[in-house]
Amino acid sequence: MRKYTYTLMAAAIGAAVLTGCGGSTAAAPAATTAEATTAAAAEAPASEEKTEAAPGPEGAKEAAAPASGELKEFDVVLDWYPNAVHTFLFEADKNGYFAEEGLKVNIINPADTVDALTFVASEKAQIGFSYPVDVIMANVNEGMPVKALAAVVQEELSCMASLADSDITADMSSLKGKTVGHSGPAVMEATVKTISKNAGLSEDDVKLLNVGFDLTTALTTKSADMVVGTFINDEIVTMKNAGYDVNVWRYDDYGVPMMYGLVMAVNADAYDADPESYQGFIRACKKGFEDMKDEDKALQTIMADMNSDDNPLDEVQQKESYEILMPLMEKDGQPFLSMSDKTWEDIMSWMADSGLIEAAVGAGDICIQE
Numbered sequence: 310m311r312k313y314t315y316t317l318m319a320a321a322i323g324a325a326v327l328t329g330c331g332g333s334t335a336a337a338p339a340a341t342t343a344e345a346t347t348a349a350a351a352e353a354p355a356s357e358e359k360t361e362a363a364p365g366p367e368g369a370k371e372a373a374a375p376a377s378g379e380l381k382e383f384d385v386v387l388d389w390y391p392n393a394v395h396t397f398l399f400e401a402d403k404n405g406y407f408a409e410e411g412l413k414v415n416i417i418n419p420a421d422t423v424d425a426l427t428f429v430a431s432e433k434a435q436i437g438f439s440y441p442v443d444v445i446m447a448n449v450n451e452g453m454p455v456k457a458l459a460a461v462v463q464e465e466l467s468c469m470a471s472l473a474d475s476d477i478t479a480d481m482s483s484l485k486g487k488t489v490g491h492s493g494p495a496v497m498e499a500t501v502k503t504i505s506k507n508a509g510l511s512e513d514d515v516k517l518l519n520v521g522f523d524l525t526t527a528l529t530t531k532s533a534d535m536v537v538g539t540f541i542n543d544e545i546v547t548m549k550n551a552g553y554d555v556n557v558w559r560y561d562d563y564g565v566p567m568m569y570g571l572v573m574a575v576n577a578d579a580y581d582a583d584p585e586s587y588q589g590f591i592r593a594c595k596k597g598f599e600d601m602k603d604e605d606k607a608l609q610t611i612m613a614d615m616n617s618d619d620n621p622l623d624e625v626q627q628k629e630s631y632e633i634l635m636p637l638m639e640k641d642g643q644p645f646l647s648m649s650d651k652t653w654e655d656i657m658s659w660m661a662d663s664g665l666i667e668a669a670v671g672a673g674d675i676c677i678q679e
Contacts, residue, residue, distance in 0.1 A: 330457075330648045330676040380413035381586060386425040388438035390418055391615035392622065393542070393630040394461065394571060394638075395438075396607050397645075399614045401597025410589030418620075429576050430455050436590065437574045441656050442496045442665065444574050448675055449657075449666045456577045457653070457676040459591065459646035462570030464637045465560060466542055469504075470528060471535040473554035481508035481563055490520040490533030497537050499663035500565055507564035529553055542630040550626065566655040569648065570637060580677060591646060598638070598645045607631060648676055 387395060398416060401407055407414045417434065419425055425437030426444065430453040438461070447453040471477040477484065481504050491497035498517055505515050520527040520536070525544050527533040529551075539545055541557060548555050561567040580587050601607045608628055616622040639645040650672035657669035672678070 330650045330653060330672050330678045380408060381411055383407070383412045383414045383436070383586065383590060384417060384428075384434040385414055385436040386417045386419055386428050386434045386438065388419070388422060388425060388440070388571060390620040391416065393607075393611055393627050394634055395615070396610055396631070397594055397597035397601045399597070399610050400600040400607070401593045403610070403614070404597070404600060406593035406596045407590070410586075410593050412586065412590060412593070414590070414593075426453065426455055426574055429574050432576050432579055435575065435579065435587070439572060439574050441568045441572055441653070442660065444572060445653075445657055445660060445666060445675055449668075449670055454577045455574045456580070456674075457572045457648065458575045458580070458587065459573045459594075460569040460648045461572060461646065462634065462637050463640050463643045463647075464570055465568045466540045466570035466637070467538055467560070468541050468545070469535055469537045469558040469560065470539045470545060470548075471556050471558070472528060472531070473556050475534055475556075477535055477556070479558070481505070481558075482510060484508065484535065485510055485514045487534040488516045488518050488532070490518045490524060490527040490536040492522060492524060492538040493519050494538075495665060496660075499660075499665055500537055500560055503565050503659070503663065504560070504563040528555075542633045546626055546629045546633070550629075566659045567652065568656055569652065572648075573646075575677065577677075595645060602635070604628075604631065604635075650676075650678075 385398070391399070395416075398414070402414060417428075422439075423443075425434070425439045426447045428434040429437035430447070436458070437455075441457070444455055444457050447455050477487065484505060489501050491501065501515060501517060502512060505512065518527070518533055520533060524536045524539050525548055528536045528539075529548065537560075545555060545557055575587060601610075608624070608631065611627050611631070612622065612624055643649075653672040653675050654669065657666065657672075657675070660666045661669045
């Protein structure tokens with residue numbers, strides 16, 4: 310089984326300026342060599358304003374069809390290094406599903422979590438893995454031409470966590486006088502404020518502590534009584550495997566709307582110019598997800614194709630992460646990569662109320678509707 314070679318993006322490219330709502334879906338990239346990936350990121354032209362109308366179905370297929378059997382380069386920037394949640398991309402690549410759609414998909418690791426949206430907005434990549442609030446803020450607050458194309462995970466993976474031996478209970482009024490650690494983004498502070506307010510607490514009742522990426526350390530050393538921003542398929546698994554008994558609390562049980570755990574973002578203009586390539590990517594990803602449902606094969610793919618010296622993966626942790634992810638990536642009535650207008654509208658309404666955006670916009674302004 311071939312190993313994949315990844316490239317780490319160079320520092321952010323200056324400010325430049327996901328699968329669609331109503332049930333459409335999206336897919337991801339096949340890996341390439343470091344040289345080819347670097348060239349794809351460096352040589353791709355900056356976005357230009359497009360004035361022609363988006364092609365119809367026939368025109369779109371003509372635009373996407375490779376000349377003389379040549380595959381079309383399709384760059385995908387991940388949210389972080391490859392792990393269990395990205396397995397469907399690798400399955401789609403090694404089983405030829407992207408090639409069947411005329412695509413040569415290149416997986417690119419980001420140097421920073423903002424790289425995905427930056428590269429997509431500047432048309433240096435076709436797909437960027439990101440999070441709902443980041444897509445909304447980039448679109449509404451910064452005017453980036455990014456939209457959501459697909460929801461990779463149908464539920465929020467980020468959560469609140471406290472040690473089981475603490476006196477924090479499901480009644481969040483127990484947070485009074487406590488210190489809550491967070492990783493810094495304004496959305497995390499807004500989340501804590503919403504939870505506190507719904508528990509009848511004032512902002513002064515809870516101390517917020519920015520601990521950066523040291524969420525696990527902050528909790529296990531008890532410098533924070535609770536942390537927000539831990540991932541149920543990552544830090545929570547790590548702490549439990551290290552022998553810590555941890556309580557996990559969901560944001561949406563305490564006044565914060567349900568959000569997608571991970572989404573794919575696209576440049577809206579680039580999508581309109583060639584929708585068939587993006588939809589082909591989606592079709593291939595769906596097939597890759599079906600293959601991902603075979604746990605033994607999926608774990609083999611993770612450890613053979615994603616594990617490397619630069620990205621060392623623990624097989625036990627990846628297995629647990631996989632088992633947590635699978636029922637969240639597709640749920641009853643929520644197919645893999647599907648999205649709904651209401652979910653986006655609920656998120657934006659909460660963000661507007663929390664001061665994260667000036668005002669909510671229509672779902673069609675944030676996600677591709679098919």
